[in-house]
Amino acid sequence: MDKTNALYENIQEKGYKLTNHRKTILDVLIENKDYLLEPSEIFEKVLKKNKDINFSTIYRNLEIFLNIGIVRKISLENGKGYYQIIFEDHHIHSMICKKCGRVETLKSCPFEKIDMTIFEKKGFLPDSHKFEIYGFCKECLLDKK
Template sequence: MIITWKVGGGLKDKLKEYEQRMTEANFKLTSQRRLILRVLLENINEHLSAEEVYQLVRERNPRVGLATVYRTLELFCELGILHELNFDNNCRRYELEQGDYHHHHLICLKCGKIIEFSDYILKDLEGYIDREYNFDVVDHRIKFYGYCSDCRIESKD
């Protein structure tokens, strides 16, 4: 089952929520940070690299530098606004925090597409691990590598 997370409450509500989180941590939501956050929110279902965020930001404001994008992404990760992901291709990618929605990733080896999925059977597995091994699971990350439906169709042609 593939699940796509959408911004609940709208863009303005999420911007306010993140602005409050930054204010509570004694940071300001500058115009550059606001623009970067807006780009991330508008691409909520993407797993963007810093360079991709930079390109999208520069389309709107060419004065924003790559270093600003990197620093802002790092800050957003520290504040729990973003999660940094590594899909083993030496390229860090980012996604906005999604509350209680825990998901995993399917990575296409041909085109690089990243598909999010959630499988509640993993909750049962966590319970089993806790009972069987007396081990308190606090987090996990699962990545499956293979070929998306588009690339599977191309290879059959």
């Protein structure tokens, strides 16, 4: 089964209808899977595919996707919320460009190299995590010079 169909099934398994608006929003998120997008950017891209949609529909569905766990929301230093589609169920480890929003997924998990005795001493058992590094991608660094 391809990733798109898995997302569709996930929505339906959680009790939501797979409407044309939801499919269009998902298509935009999938097409831009390597970038963080603001709701207004998503709306702009969705309008090119379906003129019969309003901003509140975008925002409402992003919240549904977030609750289902197929989208993640990241707030950058500018205070804005950005969204990205999630294809895998495992932990997310990313490098995020603060200028263009490009997201590069790390193949290995830096958490695996952490000394677990830190948690043991505190009586804490971690069961999930995410690892995000913020900075500037190569293209944006060249633009800064």
